[in-house]
Amino acid sequence: MDIGPLLGSGRTADVYALDGPWVLRRYRHGFDATGELAVMSYLAASGFPVPRIGPPAEDALPTDLVVQRITGPTLAEALLAGTVTEDEGADLLARLLRELHAIPARLSQDPEDRILHLDLHPENVILAPEGARVIDWLTTREGPPALDRAMTSLILAQVSLDPAFTAGARLRDLLAALLTRFEADGGVPGDALARATALRAQDPQLTAHETAVLDEASALVASLSGGDPAHFRR
Template sequence: MNPAELAPSDPAGRPSPVGGPPATGGAPDVPTQPEHSPQHHHATDEQPGPLLASGTAADVFALDDATVLRRYRSGRDAAPEAEILRHVVAHGFPAPAVLGVDGADIVLERLHGPTLLQALAAGEVSLPDGAAILADLHTRLHAVPAPELHAAQTDVPWPRVPGGPTVVHLDLHPGNVILSESHGPTVVDWSNARTGTAELDVALTALILAEVVVDAGGVYSQAARVLLAAFLGATDVDPTGAIADAAALRALDPSLVPGERDLVPEAAVLVEQLIDIARHPA
């Protein structure tokens, strides 16, 4: 995720981020058909359905009103992502159900509703409430224990992080939260998910928001600052000790272009400053 995607010129009109189902309405979220067999949707040049979203690494296609297919263009194995998704869903965390996986293809439950980013931009959710949603999702996710036999994604150069006691998303921001009709706030785009520490996960969310704040050309800079400060006040995790690691990780994010990567050091300083202000209010 890059800062430009968190500050679109017309957030309500953008497709949802790659990695999750599109924000659509008027149809049931829970699949009403038998489980799809992904062997019919191998990662080839053949398009399995209408293209809903396209990102740095993957495309999302509509299979029907209840399901989507997410396909890695590089041919990356989607099995580790499916494993993490099934694990968190089994522990009651709000994420799309996995209906099938084969090679680079993963068939997912299709969610209906706007992203949190779209709802914030439209004024349908206040900035403090948006921050509370992000903090609550982190708390709930970090209560999920790390799976005992998680298959590490050894063929992916980024992100490389040490393991830890819990599941971490590593890209949990408003564009990756769907306010779904059936599940409430639901997290999508699990391509970076690993086992790790809550501190690193929270630090990365804070850093992503801070990059929008320090982007001189960003029209949502002030709103992002309010959201960031509210998030740091709402979370029960102190990310201070993980900010340097989060910044190093973000600097290597292949989805960032050089100009965006240049925002990371200043964003890290801002996060540290806001944490200090929260600890020592005037």
């Protein structure tokens, strides 16, 4: 397959058109897609809604990942457009994490560990005609499910605190609704939120503002979870 025009760029990767129903996701900064490919293949075989893996492109690099081209808005776009409500968005995010965490770990011998996405937020959920699909598995690792719930909550809180994001109040409504759904799955314990905050602080892709509001975002998650915000700070 020949690599076609650039379709879009994110923080870590560029996406190019390919022949047929495929796109090429090419990472920058030397990120290797090999581990992501293995996890997505395992999840697809387990029935989790990830894009299908395609055949390698010509002259493929270790930073390349060929995946199904999915049409449809992201959950973020649907929330902003008002075609999905905050409650519906919370239901979907909670369900996707619950289904992901029902799948046994691929490598870990700890029976409590599961595959974690660690970046599951509305921009990484595409509302395809055949159902929601979860994309961007670069940050995946294995560990306790509470860490995944904490990271999703923390990311939503960070974005809601960005003054350039005009729908911050609606995003906080989504976060509050999501935390309510998480209660049935064990909630967001303090140790998980503290660990998520520490991991997030180590992310070199964060903007200066995201780094600056990290403690405030952690405190917001803690307060909406009914905890003591001071307890959750790094």
